[in-house]
Amino acid sequence: MITSVKNEKVKQWKKLHKRKERTQAGAFLVEGFHLVEEAVKSNWTVREVIIQEGVELPSWTDNYPVVSISDNVMAYISQTAAPQGIIAVIESRQQTQRSGNHLLLIDSIQDPGNLGTIIRTADAAGMDGIMLGDGTVDLYNDKVIRSTQGSIFHIPIIHANLGEMVSALKEEGFTIWATALENASNYNDIIPGNKVAIILGNEGAGVQADLIEQADRSVKIPIYGQAESLNVSIAAGILMYHLKR
Known part of the structure; x- marks a missing residue:
């Protein structure tokens, strides 16, 4: 359980709020059960799942690294007014192929x-x-x-x-x-x-x-x-x- 906003991992997550840092890290944050599950179902690479204390883990999280955090840390890294208690670090895709009309x-x-x-x-x-x-x-x-x-x-x-x-x-x-x-x-x-x-x-x-x-x-x-x-x-x-x- 990470409880301090000064934790190094927390600092790295916070950096992903900025475009430059997202580009350098090759990753971005996705919040909320629906969006995280859409990323998983679409086979995007999930680096880790961040779960707030007291939030029930979905069964699919067994396949990914999971980090538990306290309420204050979730409030610190969340970019929504009412966090659902789940955030994922997703790997960016540099897509180059196109098809269709x-x-x-x-x-x-x-x-x-x-x-x-x-x-x-x-x-x-x-x-x-x-x-x-x-x-x-x-x-x-x-x-x-x-x-x-x-x-x-x-x-x-x-x-x-x-x-x-x-x-x-x-x-x-x-x-x-x-x-x-x-x-x-x-x-x-x-x-x-x-x-x-x-x-x-x-x-x-x-x-x-x-x-x-x-x-x-x-x-x-x-x-x-x-x-x-x-x-x-x-x-x-x-x-x-x-x-x-």
């Missing part, structure tokens, strides 16, 4: 809730993969992970140079859609082809101009009310399900 390209989306919701929706819509460009929020940010509700463990997610990725996809016969407000076609006027990749842009600035130029077409979602724009995760959901019509 429906892809998302994420250009500098910075809100963790937006990215997490997009990943969750992409999983639900049966998308084949997601490419994260430079300037995008860290995939292993705790708010991103919680917003995915476990979908982070189900769908291939790759870090990529989006300019190079667009060129490669076009050579493979993909049609590239870039979301935009100007000189764009209404999405519901377009019949999707067999192979489509959608570029989604930053919440404030949108898709970068050079990526829009590379795209085969710009698409927009019509707004019928007084709102200036749609949240990017909502727009992503509409477009992804349009591909599946």
Whole structure:
């Protein structure tokens, strides 16, 4: 039982709250029974399971190193308002392989809730993969992970140079859609082809101009009310399900 927040192990766990430390360690924290179990069921590598005193151990923890901690240590390392008493240290994946005909390209989306919701929706819509460009929020940010509700463990997610990725996809016969407000076609006027990749842009600035130029077409979602724009995760959901019509 670890009871001190000054314990070396506790210090290492706490460091994983920061992107730089997660990158160096090649690991991240996952909190709560549902998310930890999703990681286990999806065969991600679990380095260790951290259990708060008084919390019943699930049977599957027999397969992993388990560390017991006191209430005060859980409060110190948890990133949620009401911890469930279980945290796992999960090994990061550097995925490079992609396949399938429906892809998302994420250009500098910075809100963790937006990215997490997009990943969750992409999983639900049966998308084949997601490419994260430079300037995008860290995939292993705790708010991103919680917003995915476990979908982070189900769908291939790759870090990529989006300019190079667009060129490669076009050579493979993909049609590239870039979301935009100007000189764009209404999405519901377009019949999707067999192979489509959608570029989604930053919440404030949108898709970068050079990526829009590379795209085969710009698409927009019509707004019928007084709102200036749609949240990017909502727009992503509409477009992804349009591909599946």
